Amino acid sequence: VSASLLGGEAATVARLQAGRSMLEHAIAFGAAGHVVQLLAAVLLYRLLSAFHKLAATSALVLIAVSVPLSFAAMAKEMEILALLGGSPGLDAALLQAQVTVAAGAYTSLVNTAVLFWGLWLFPLGWALFRSGLVPRVIGVLVMLGGPYYTMAFFGPVFVADYRRSL
DSSP, X not given: OHHHHOOGGGOOHHHHHHTHHHHHHHHHHHHHHHHHHHHHHHHHHHHHXXXXXXXXXXXXXXXXXXXXXXXXXXXXXXXXXXXXXXXXXXXHHHHHHHHHHHHHHHHXXXXXXXXXXXXXXXXXXXXXXXXXXXXXXXXXXXXXXXHHHHHHHHHHHHOTTHHHHO
């Protein structure tokens, strides 16, 4: 939701003001979702550490790293909300420039979190594969999902028009 509103340079003040309610809800649900994500990772660690301690620990650490990045991205969304709420003394061009900078910072933070969302899938998938708690194919499929998330991080770093090439 936020990504559709915060499209970097395309994040116009008018579009954001029109979608303000959607952005507010995205922030609230995002915060809850990342807390649940961290709790789920802790529970998975407790469950899977008996089968492969190193993989379970690695998965927990990698997802734990992503949560502060995700909350920092939400802070950028909140900054945009504050700017939209009225900033005395800002003309339209300066307001647009500040919103564009904040939207770009949001995108960078989310892209960095995405790297860790992908990296945690490797040890998680391996622990699932080794555990026998689920069919082994589930562990393999989880591991196969990892490269797609990591490409979402490395693609824009190394390919200038990566987002348009998808």
